[in-house]
Amino acid sequence: MTEWNIENTRYRNIVFVPQLWEINSSPDSRGRAQGQINTRLLDPCDVLIALFWKKTGTPTKVAQSGTIEEMTRFREAGKRVCLYFCERPIEWGDKKTLIEAAKVLDLRQKMHTVDAGIIDYYTTPESLQVKLRRLLNDIAREYESLAPDVHS
Template sequence: MTFAATVVQVFIASPSDTTSSRDAIERALSRWNASRAESDNLVILPRRYETSAVPQMGNDGQQVINKQLVDSADIVIAVFANKLGSATPRSISGTVEEIKEAYEAGKKVHVYFSEAPVPREFMDQVAELEKYKTEFQGLYGTYTDDSDLVDKVRHAIDTDMPSFGGVSHQEPISAANPIARHQHDRSTESDSKGRIRNRHRHAIVIENKSVSEATDFLVKFESDDENDVSNMFYEEPIRETLYGHDQRSYKFEMTMASANRLVASMTWKENGEEKSRRTTISLF
């Protein structure tokens, strides 16, 4: 059955290394439509330069994107992972220019930076991104993986919707939210002969980024190519309660034969209901 609705255009802005995150955000916006569009009389229209920008001669490409997508957007969600992106004639990157254009036009702008380990191929670009982060004016968000990002974007969208006529009924914040990440600590030590040695300590850290506890929490680690990784870890994870904002650290040894990525398969209970999540973690 048809229904009258206001269309809210959401532009997803980010450099080219965030394809999976852009896809995850678009899916989250589609799920919002499925659950809330009819009751709120609002429909979210995700916009991306790959699918929404129309080729056009005239000004440079970034100005075309600004005119076609940024100017018409009601909300801009900007995501950075490992690099700032390509410079434009007016800004240090296209995404930064889009953020500035949207903010100066009075639009709602939400910016998120990844906290995941930086892959080797981006090591020469991450310094520029970190510099922009330190100079950022306002409050930005951080995320550890796409699942964490989706939760935070959904919260931002729920906060924005009442200003477009939507109903203010945010999703419950009581759901446990275990997030897994690789922690790599480096230190320099001297041996008994005064020789300098670099020491590396590795761990998978799982943090419950919620006030709600996850009972019977258990994590199992696998490699993404199905190799046995049980001997990597110093201690085997046990079933326990992961309280709100609590974390667990699972230390492991990295060798030349170690997997490039691990899969953390997490299971727990909330109010007697079984929950699960699988997260792929890069170790480099």
């Protein structure tokens, strides 16, 4: 994303700013953790990129994981969710890994069942990087087509 911004922001007038709860949130005991993440970080965003490999994430009181809660919230708001599943082999070290991976497989199947749109897959960090660059270009073109023509 940083590389895309460096190469494109100046002439496209679009910048992508990642919002990661680990970086963009701060301690606060005034409400449910995922609820605060949703309100402070998620709601102002236009696009959600969700990556899954061998686990779906930490359960919340509302959903199987915070990421799944975020995806549901985005879809209900009519916002774009870009969903990627990693197809790299998983080392089955213990039963917990197997259980978590099964949840990812269940989610993947559910997303196909509910027709969650186009879902993509990757196997290596390099293939993900290529796919994300293509995605960012696609999103930028979409927003450019919505922007008023300032040269008229």
